[in-house]
Amino acid sequence: MANFFHSVTLDKDKCLGCTNCIKRCPTSAIRVQGGKAKILSERCIDCGECIRVCPHHAKQAICDSLDVLKAFEYTVALPAPSLYAQFNHLEDPDIVVEGLLKMGFDDVFEVARAAELVSDATRRIVDSGKIPKPIISSACPTISRLIRIRFPDLIDHLLPLLTPAELAGKLAKEEAVRKTGLPPEKIGVVFISPCPAKASSVIQPVGIEKSHIDAVIAMKDVYRILVGTMKEVGEPRDLSETGRIGISWGSSGGEAAAVLTDNYLAADGIENCIKILSDMEDDKLGDVGFVELNACPAGCVGGVLTVENPYLARVKLKSLRRYLPVSKNRIAGNSVPDSYLWDSSVEFVPVLQLDPDMQIAFEKMNEIDRLTAKFPGLDCGSCGSPSCRALAEDIVRGFSTEEACVFVLKDEMQSIADSLSRLSGIQKGRREAEAHDAGDGKE
Amino acid sequence: MTLNFVVPGDDFTRAGEASGAVKQKMKQLGFPSDVIRKVSIALYEGEINMVIHAGGGQVDVEISQDAIDLVLTDHGPGIADIEQAMQDGFSTAPDHVRDLGFGAGMGLPNMKKYSDEFHLESEVGVGTTVRMRIYNH
Incomplete structure (x- = not known):
């Protein structure tokens, strides 16, 4: 059985040994022993529910600090689409990109760009009929991990594509090597994450051998500084390269809508997702062709490392995308590049078996x-x-x-x-x- | 291992509880997923049938390493023409049930399809008993 790395961890000093987290964990992965909570590693899917519910803030997500920027000669920020939803009155994604550069990143590669490419690849894979329907999105690492331990029959239905963050990491690194001539190890691609699951999946990815991302910083940590640097931006340059589709990935339903079919389903919140997967196991989804599942309420904007209320964040994404072109990124050529696809198989881990x-x-x-x-x-x-x-x-x-x-x-x-x-x-x-x-x- | 469930006849929302519970147990016991799927679907269809047509009933499940036996007993109106009831698409479900997406006439055919052995006994005015066996290959 594989070792499981988790970003979600416990601060023992803060834990009072109360029962809030054990009752809320969707995979029954927490016990209180000797007056302290203990996470059963093989069952944890990094959903972050315990972080959300702990009244003593004893559960935390381990991410890199901003100091990680010093470890590289050249750094590229990979902002998740949900980042655009964290600010009041933001009318232009260019301001976020400028703010990130002012923070000290050498370049920015928006995850929303990669998301548009993933959407393009998804449409082609859906049309190809090579994956049994309904096809399940693999973008939420918590859902992929959940399927791996609880729904072995559905592993074949997972979309075998890199997540937008991973694809962004790969493309950003290639682009930076071209631009700078530096060796890849001197370039740091740094993902700005809304959730611990995406941080864990960099250490231990599902479906790929090794992550393309070098470091992960919590969105809330970037936010503190970014709100300041964004204020210093005067007239922003035309830097953002995402359309509506990329921005829309930040909240539930955005990814599924971008498949451009009518018979999709988008569910959010871990318990709702479990219900859908369970129904899917019993063939109860009828002729649904594509299933987008987000462990967090309202989608990635509901991640525990975000700042804004998820539902308000969703509204902000909607207004931000209003005048953007549908999509600015497309796959060149007729087929999905092999490098977009998974390079390792996902194996069932029967942790619940007695x-x-x-x-x-x-x-x-x-x-x-x-x-x-x-x-x-x-x-x-x-x-x-x-x-x-x-x-x-x-x-x-x-x-x-x-x-x-x-x-x-x-x-x-x-x-x-x-x-x-x-x-x-x-x-x-x-x-x-x-x-x-x-x-x-x-x- | 024996499990018994009462399927209430007046509450649609509770249909599927028995199949859900059996599925959970079988996963923990380590049955292959295709066997679990057959049991789960056959039992779910049976539960729905009992709610729609019979005012509820009783589900008895016997799980062993070799096979799973499902016995569904109800004291509903009974089936007048079993051959007709077994045909794909034949249904006597009322409109309000069809509005919920049930009553497509696939309940009994699916139960037969997903089980390895299928026996149905019914007497009009007395009730119906369905016995299904699914082997663990």
């Missing part, structure tokens, strides 16, 4: 059922597992004990107390009898 031996899996399942019936069914989370059934599973897997359940513990203590009380009653009776006997003797 045991590789089915006989033993049955025995474990029976034991889980027996234990679950014993627990109160309140799913209170006090034991550190997200539900009574999850505790039963944890016990069978050897990670917890029945006494972790406060109700089982209470019953046991009650039973001990009853025994003590009964025993002390017997003792008392005996003493009284003895006293009585002694008294009898005196008389």
Whole structure:
């Protein structure tokens, strides 16, 4: 089984061991043990729900700091389309590009440009009929990871294309090498990410051997400085090279609409996406041809590293794209370049399976059922597992004990107390009898 | 391993609960995904049928390493002409059900298609019992 790297991590000092995150995790990947949350690495899909919900800010996304710019001779910023949605009254994407240059980047390659190329490639792949329909977008790394651990039947439906960020990284590096003549390792392509999942996928990509991105900076960290440098921009040069389609990728439905078919579906929010995938497994989607799934509410604008309210951000994207041409980037030639495609296969990782031996899996399942019936069914989370059934599973897997359940513990203590009380009653009776006997003797 | 479910006849939104639960268990037990898919679809169609036509019923599932047995029992109106009911596209579903996208006349044919063994017994005025077996290859 592959090792799993995660951008989502825990700051132990801030964690109080409350149950907020374990209850919210869509893959039941968190437990509280010894008073601290613990992420089960193989189950985590980097969705960031725990970051969203933690009232103590103990969950965080590990990204690079702005200092990473110093590690390269030449740097290229790769702003995600959702970045344009973070500012008030932005009428021109050129101002964002200028602001990034003023921040210290040597060049900017908008991810929205690559997104338009991915859209073009997607249309060609949809038309080719080579991928079974409905075709599922592979742009959200959380969704790809979710499919890999939970929906093995749907792996074949994933669009085998680089994500816009990856394609942008690849094209930006090639362009920078041409422009500067520097060796590739001296050029840093730095992705400005709305979410931890995209940061994780740079370390451990799905579908490709190695990422084309050198560093990832959280959008909220760039934002602090960028709002300042953008104010210094006078009349911006004509630098942005994205059309409507590229900008629209920043919120849910943008990617699917760019496939230019009627029978697409776009869902957002991790629980909604799980429902769609589950229905898709059972052939319930009818004649839907393309499925866009975004783990975050409202799409990438809802990522946990963004600043603006996702729904407001969506409105801003809509108004920003208003006078832009539909698309400014197209694939030259008749076919999708091989370099746009995945170069490694995605393998099912059965993390939820109880045991590789089915006989033993049955025995474990029976034991889980027996234990679950014993627990109160309140799913209170006090034991550190997200539900009574999850505790039963944890016990069978050897990670917890029945006494972790406060109700089982209470019953046991009650039973001990009853025994003590009964025993002390017997003792008392005996003493009284003895006293009585002694008294009898005196008389 | 035995699982029993009651399919309520008056609540469309709860149809599919049994197939969802069985699917979840089979995944954890490590069944191949094509076997899970057959069980899931056959059972889902059965649940929907019981809600539309029979006012609900009972689902009994027996999961073993070799095969999955599904028994769906209802005390609905029964099927007068079984041969006709088994034809693709034949349906007696009312319009309000068709408006929801059901009642295409593929329920029983799909149940037969996705199961390896299929038996249907029905008596008008008494009810219907469908027995399906799906082998784990």
